[in-house]
Amino acid sequence: MKLDLSGKTALVTGGARGIGASISRTLAAAGAKVVINFNKSGEKAGKLRDEIRSEGFESEIFQADVSEPDQVDRLFQFIRSYSGRLDILVNNAGMIRDALLLAMSAAEWDKVHDVNLRGAFLTTRIAAELMVLKHYGKIINIASVSGIRGGRGQTNYASAKGGLISFTRACAVELAPKGIQVNAVLPGFIETEMSTRARRRAGEALLDRIPAQRFGNPQEVANLVLFLASEFSDYITGQAIPVDGGLSVS
Numbered sequence: 498m499k500l501d502l503s504g505k506t507a508l509v510t511g512g513a514r515g516i517g518a519s520i521s522r523t524l525a526a527a528g529a530k531v532v533i534n535f536n537k538s539g540e541k542a543g544k545l546r547d548e549i550r551s552e553g554f555e556s557e558i559f560q561a562d563v564s565e566p567d568q569v570d571r572l573f574q575f576i577r578s579y580s581g582r583l584d585i586l587v588n589n590a591g592m593i594r595d596a597l598l599l600a601m602s603a604a605e606w607d608k609v610h611d612v613n614l615r616g617a618f619l620t621t622r623i624a625a626e627l628m629v630l631k632h633y634g635k636i637i638n639i640a641s642v643s644g645i646r647g648g649r650g651q652t653n654y655a656s657a658k659g660g661l662i663s664f665t666r667a668c669a670v671e672l673a674p675k676g677i678q679v680n681a682v683l684p685g686f687i688e689t690e691m692s693t694r695a696r697r698r699a700g701e702a703l704l705d706r707i708p709a710q711r712f713g714n715p716q717e718v719a720n721l722v723l724f725l726a727s728e729f730s731d732y733i734t735g736q737a738i739p740v741d742g743g744l745s746v747s
């Protein structure tokens with residue numbers, strides 16, 4: 498058995514920067530055709546596609562806000578015409594709008610739920626339709642350790658990511674008989690733009706809470722995604738696996 502994704506098509510939402518960019522690169526290097534979805538980072542998406550192609554792999558980019566049903570429909574129309582199939586879906590698009598509960602607006606609550614949770618529902622619903630046709634599929638949801646532990650100022654984000662973990666389990670039960678595995682990856686503190694403020698604000702105190710005594714890097718998340726996207730994980734479904742240097746068990 499080889500960790501080889503040749504002949505497979507993957508979609509990575511929010512795949513142009515941060516953790517998503519590492520996932521896009523890693524799946525492409527394993528042989529998958531990778532559709533990089535972006536919302537605002539068009540320039541970064543174009544550069545990443547060119548980089549992947551220059552290494553001899555296949556990639557395309559497509560702009561869509563994953564929280565908007567019409568835009569998600571257009572994204573999948575594009576995938577149908579580009580490849581006619583989808584084998585791997587990585588729901589990576591995410592955002593934070595931290596605020597203490599008493600100061601949180603309904604708009605901040607909704608926006609975070611719309612991108613992190615509703616977005617995953619909208620893409621998964623259509624992806625599953627395509628995957629059922631081939632009786633094959635891997636859906637990987639990038640949740641967060643915040644979805645299983647409380648986080649100050651993160652009632653919106655923690656509940657959205659907790660919801661994404663429950664969504665993962667319910668999808669896994671429905672889709673396992675159709676040959677589709679659905680798993681969640683739970684990053685801890687990973688060095689990207691999203692965690693910059695938290696890492697700066699909490700500094701050394703934050704590192705003390707992480708048994709590995711360092712922050713993670715995006716590639717370490719992509720490594721688990723690659724495993725879950727491959728046939729090595731065929732009997733694993735409905736799981737929520739942290740990549741967090743031990744944070745969630747400390």
Ligand code: NAP
Binds near residue numbers: 513562592641690
């Ligand atoms: P990031 O650097 O802030 O990147 C966020 C990504 O999400 C960007 O590619 C962005 O695309 C995309 N995105 C945001 N809103 C979108 C929308 N409406 N439609 C489509 N794409 C959208 O964050 P990151 O650290 O790489 O985070 C990636 C995932 O890991 C997220 O789900 C995040 O919640 C999760 N996570 C991160 C950490 C961490 O420590 N970094 C920890 C736990 C979980 P554009 O730039 O194109 O708009």
